Amino acid sequence: MVSKDIGMLIGAVATAGVDAGLEGYANINPAVKGQIPYTVIHPAIPPLNCWLADAGVPLALYAIGKVTKKSFFVDVAKGGAIYGFSELVGQTLYRVALVAQGMTPVSYTIRR
Amino acid sequence: MQLNPFKMVSPETQKLLLGGLVGSLAYYADLAIADTMPAYPAQLKARLAPQLPRNDELLTTIATPAAMYVLGKKSKKLKEIAKGTMLYSVPRLIDRVIVNAMTPVATTASFRNVNASMNAFRPVAPVATPARTVASPATSVSAGKYR
Numbered sequence: 236m237v238s239k240d241i242g243m244l245i246g247a248v249a250t251a252g253v254d255a256g257l258e259g260y261a262n263i264n265p266a267v268k269g270q271i272p273y274t275v276i277h278p279a280i281p282p283l284n285c286w287l288a289d290a291g292v293p294l295a296l297y298a299i300g301k302v303t304k305k306s307f308f309v310d311v312a313k314g315g316a317i318y319g320f321s322e323l324v325g326q327t328l329y330r331v332a333l334v335a336q337g338m339t340p341v342s343y344t345i346r347r
Numbered sequence: 348m349q350l351n352p353f354k355m356v357s358p359e360t361q362k363l364l365l366g367g368l369v370g371s372l373a374y375y376a377d378l379a380i381a382d383t384m385p386a387y388p389a390q391l392k393a394r395l396a397p398q399l400p401r402n403d404e405l406l407t408t409i410a411t412p413a414a415m416y417v418l419g420k421k422s423k424k425l426k427e428i429a430k431g432t433m434l435y436s437v438p439r440l441i442d443r444v445i446v447n448a449m450t451p452v453a454t455t456a457s458f459r460n461v462n463a464s465m466n467a468f469r470p471v472a473p474v475a476t477p478a479r480t481v482a483s484p485a486t487s488v489s490a491g492k493y494r
Binding site: 240243244247248250251252254255256258260262263281284313314317318321322324325326328329332333336338 | 358363364367368370371372374375378379382383399430431433434435437438439440442443445446448450478
């Protein structure tokens with residue numbers, strides 16, 4: 236693996252880490268469910284915390300890379316974007332499938 | 348003005364993105380089947396340890412990039428797609444382990460429930476009374492050189 240690939244992997248893991256941190260925090264403190272950033276607009280759409288982690292983190296990393304003019308951060312942002320985009324598309328399709336079957340995802344994120 | 352997101356990025360990034368989508372669709376297709384199909388095997392819904400993801404989640408996050416890696420050895424195009432699948436599946440596995448580790452009560456409860464439901468289908472062997480191997484002191488007759 237070259238440094239570009241390592242940068243992308245770091246970005247993807249960082250995005251997943253923020254996603255896991257937000258979801259885990261809400262599982263420890265159930266009182267925050269329904270509050271910002273754990274709001275659900277529609278059961279078929281991922282909640283706001285997923286959008287923040289999966290789209291917000293790569294965008295922030297990309298902005299840092301552009302401001303500091305370091306290509307490493309751009310590669311990190313690209314890795315985060317690949318993870319985040321795939322996650323949001325997959326989760327949306329999953330939720331749409333559940334809603335189409337007459338089921339509602341139980342928790343604010345995905346039932347586990 | 349280009350509005351197609353796939354055409355806004357380089358061909359290499361397109362392949363990585365496609366690989367990520369392959370990993371994501373495999374993962375969520377399995378979850379959707381597990382949630383909607385009543386006859387989904389209980390073994391796949393069980394966990395090896397409470398802090399680990401479910402067995403089906405482990406399978407989809409490990410087997411998909413592994414299969415793509417094997418396919419990627421045959422062609423260069425598939426190699427990039429396999430790299431994209433790894434970029435999704437490895438962080439996804441880390442994500443699930445972190446979330447499960449942060450929610451010990453819920454995870455342990457579901458772990459127990461799934462294992463209890465699995466035990467309900469296991470045949471239980473009848474408990475046999477062990478054969479008496481040592482004579483009671485009242486009836487035993489001491490004899491021999493070990494007396």
